Amino acid sequence: MAVSASSFSLPSEFWVKAKKGVNLLSTKAKSSQWKVDWEVQSGAKHSIATVEVSKMKGVSGDVAANVEIMQLDFEMENFTSQSVTRRINWNIDYRGQYPPPDSDKVVTELTVVQKDIQAIIPLSMDTEIINTAVLTGRTVAIPVKVVSIELSGTVTDISSFVECKSSNEDIIKVSMNCDYVYVNGKEARGSMNARVIFSYEHLSAPLELTVWVPKLPLNLQLSDNSLSFIKGWRVPILPDRRSARDSDDDDEDERKVSRGCTLQYQRAQVKVLTQFHTTSSEGTNQVITMLGPDWQVDVTDLVQDSLKVVDPRVAELVDHTVLVALEQGSTLLKVESPLAVEAVLGEAPFSVLDDKVSIMDLRVHAISGLSLSLQPSPGNSHTMVAKATGLQTLSALKQ
Structure with a gap:
């Protein structure tokens, strides 16, 4: 972690406070202009590192809007979950300046993951859902699985660890366990891009589906x-x-x-x-x-x-x-x-x-078989028309 400061208000001393599980391994000055000394005190709940910064005598440097002073290397102890959030509290003292400015307090939150996950992807068994629940009262559901993609290319099923939320429950809903999306007939309308957002730690990804609803009245x-x-x-x-x-x-x-x-x-x-x-x-x-x-x-x-x-x-x-x-x-x-x-x-x-x-006519048709033909619909290139035709010719013995 790099530490920078304004060249017009250079700090004299840092106090770095972190809970157990975050250890300061080392500090290193980023240029020959600075001298950095540090020590660590470990307590029952926290470890406190005191870092003293001073400018080397007789060394001149460029005056810039921001000056990078030093680098601090932290180590995170083992943790069992897929990722954890650690908080580091900074207290900065500008001693030796007149008048002395107020002490600054800054909080840094770090998310530490066991795996270098680049993205998460929700996968559904279908991209469309037809809301027949309006007609039947029976829920229509589509199973969902969420996988993570690591930098190495490894794909892992993380369905049990994700959180989820529908962007509009009047269109589509999602189960509490995030394992399926569904409609139960109480929805108000459909949508070409109904969204359910899946989250895993700091990553999130949408699942988009088309929801069809029946036109009423029937x-x-x-x-x-x-x-x-x-x-x-x-x-x-x-x-x-x-x-x-x-x-x-x-x-x-x-x-x-x-x-x-x-x-x-x-x-x-x-x-x-x-x-x-x-x-x-x-x-x-x-x-x-x-x-x-x-x-x-x-x-x-x-x-x-x-x-x-x-x-x-x-x-x-x-x-x-x-x-x-x-x-x-x-x-x-x-x-x-x-x-x-x-x-x-x-x-x-x-x-x-x-x-x-009065009955005017009775007709009898003998059907010896059926033929089926498929052809594209003239008005919709995504639709096929199936046509069944009854055959009336007897072509086999004892048919």
Whole structure:
């Protein structure tokens, strides 16, 4: 450690005080102008070194803004942690000057490491995280590991020793042990450069990820929003079904024969779509849509347990995604939030009518196999389009 002073206020004596574990090994004058004498006194908790500085008689030197006087060599005793911080207190006495200036007190903090670590690097299993927790209530997490790079090129896993903090928990969160980043559905938005800062001693490094969030409200699509009786299609009346659904057919004989049956209502297939989007950077409103603005993602499987019919007397859900009419009326099909009571992520209206529709056509397609083709998306060079085609040609014996 080099010690410098102003040429107009040269010190006469130093007191260097340090806790146990910091030892002054030697002092050395930096030029022939100076004479340096020192001694060390060791106590129970501290060691105090007294260093006396004097200018050699008959030696002239250049007058500069700052003069480097001497060099002090310290030694740190063994320590068990990866690094420690040691404090050295300096007291400087300007004796022999008139009027004497006040004594100066300076504190120096030294960080001592066992290894010459040049940088730390956080590594994640993925660089993007899709926040489906908004839809499912289930946490989405990505494991993280932090390694150190030493001057020698040695790479060491220091994941157990780092500290971490998310730059914005409304976008992404990090575990207390710093071993994974996650979203739990309570986030407010996404970001192209969500940051988690990892720190190890005096070093720090960011982990940047893209966070995608679903666009709300969700787009609920029904194969038919108006459900009617199917003329000529009768099914047995179940114990919990009302006989009032019997058709007012003009044919009295048909009514007598079919007294234990009722007309079948139409059914509707339910599909839930959404877009996943993010913002270009924090603090801006520029929205970027995953895959492109024309793409929607089918999230039916993710939200099927949250689908509910507002009025269960009008219709019910079978196998989660098939809407079955029960009686005449109008109501809503909605997706309830798994995280907030009475919060709705999306809804669609539908009606059950008292009229009849006829089946006009039935078609049967024999599928002997499937072919799959991949090609780049015309609007997005980072997207591939997979197209599955059904084959109807029988090409093998007993196929």
